[in-house]
Amino acid sequence: MLRKLAVATIAVGLAGGALGLGTAAQAQAVKAGVLTCNVASGFGFIFGSSRAVNCTFAPGGGPPQHYAGAINKFGVDIGEVEAIYDRARSLGNLVASGVSCHIGSQLLDTGPVMEAVDKVLALIERLRAAGHVIRYVDLGGGLGVAYKSADAAPEIRAFIGKLKNKVQGRELAVMVEPGRSIAGAAGVLLTRVLYRKRTPKKEFLIVDAAMNDLIRPALYQGHHEIVPLRKNGRPAILADVVGPVCESGDFLARDREVADAAPGDLFAVSTAGAYGFVLASNYNSRSRPPEILVSGDQWRTIRARETFEDLIRGEQGF
Numbered sequence: 001m002l003r004k005l006a007v008a009t010i011a012v013g014l015a016g017g018a019l020g021l022g023t024a025a026q027a028q029a030v031k032a033g034v035l036t037c038n039v040a041s042g043f044g045f046i047f048g049s050s051r052a053v054n055c056t057f058a059p060g061g062g063p064p065q066h067y068a069g070a071i072n073k074f075g076v077d078i079g080e081v082e083a084i085y086d087r088a089r090s091l092g093n094l095v096a097s098g099v100s101c102h103i104g105s106q107l108l109d110t111g112p113v114m115e116a117v118d119k120v121l122a123l124i125e126r127l128r129a130a131g132h133v134i135r136y137v138d139l140g141g142g143l144g145v146a147y148k149s150a151d152a153a154p155e156i157r158a159f160i161g162k163l164k165n166k167v168q169g170r171e172l173a174v175m176v177e178p179g180r181s182i183a184g185a186a187g188v189l190l191t192r193v194l195y196r197k198r199t200p201k202k203e204f205l206i207v208d209a210a211m212n213d214l215i216r217p218a219l220y221q222g223h224h225e226i227v228p229l230r231k232n233g234r235p236a237i238l239a240d241v242v243g244p245v246c247e248s249g250d251f252l253a254r255d256r257e258v259a260d261a262a263p264g265d266l267f268a269v270s271t272a273g274a275y276g277f278v279l280a281s282n283y284n285s286r287s288r289p290p291e292i293l294v295s296g297d298q299w300r301t302i303r304a305r306e307t308f309e310d311l312i313r314g315e316q317g318f
């Protein structure tokens with residue numbers, strides 16, 4: 001139930017990211033009384049009554065990994081925003097009440113977010129001057145987490161302080177949509193070494209977790225520290241840590257210094273709490289692992305390990 005509620009909220013909040021939110025989901029959101037809906041392109045929304053909309057736009061100008069409205073499927077180019085708000089006003093049943101932006105993800109430096117805030121605030125001034133009553137500013141998510149031990153995640157208190165200084169006195173309610181920075185460091189993926197394989201050129205540690213359990217390394221070269229649950233004092237080895245799936249993209253780490261482990265040893269793949277289990281799949285007919293909640297010295301299963309029956313449940317007509 002909690003997950004369902006969260007998904008409903010996120011789907012609406014992330015319309016900028018979701019792009020093609022189906023009309024059923026939009027209707028559900030309206031019925032649930034969500035505060036605003038974000039518009040990621042023109043108006044694909046169906047509204048039964050007057051609704052507040054935010055326009056999600058990409059301020060652009062940031063480093064290449066950030067979203068840019070004109071060349072990216074996300075958001076609306078900043079140059080188009082004012083026309084869209086005018087159109088919303090002309091439709092009669094929409095109220096353009098806020099501005100929303102999300103410049104990208106895994107930002108270890110909040111400088112680009114602050115630059116975006118300046119652009120958003122300037123845009124809000126222009127929209128207000130054109131008669132739009134703008135009450136909300138939504139700055140999206142994107143704050144990074146420390147995937148590598150040398151990384152330093154932005155300090156949230158300092159970030160909020162800077163943000164407050166910029167918006168103070170402007171009569172704007174501020175929303176943020178942090179995802180990874182809340183959940184990323186809270187999760188680890190536990191995996192067991194199945195066997196070791198040595199070729200004339202390389203060493204492989206084959207573990208029982210695979211790309212279907214954590215796809216970040218295969219999908220976008222995501223880095224996760226891989227630490228042994230028990231230290232054995234032996235020098236580290238250089239190896240690829242790979243899963244058992246028949247795909248050369250099935251790896252958790254490549255050319256990595258890891259503990260000299262033997263079959264049966266356990267590793268924790270760190271910082272797997274965001275874009276981890278939610279991106280897990282049943283690819284290669286692999287059942288997804290259980291989810292365990294650890295609180296202090298207590299733990300409990302909050303999602304059962306999938307079984308073969310779970311995998312074939314929806315199949316029919318043979």
Ligand SMILES: Cc1ncc(COP(=O)(O)O)c(C=O)c1O
Pocket residue numbers: 013014015016017018101102104105106140141142143177178179180181274
């Ligand atoms: C519109 C929007 N808000 C928030 C987020 C969450 O981002 P993060 O997990 O990097 O904080 C995303 C993710 O892509 C997004 O598209």
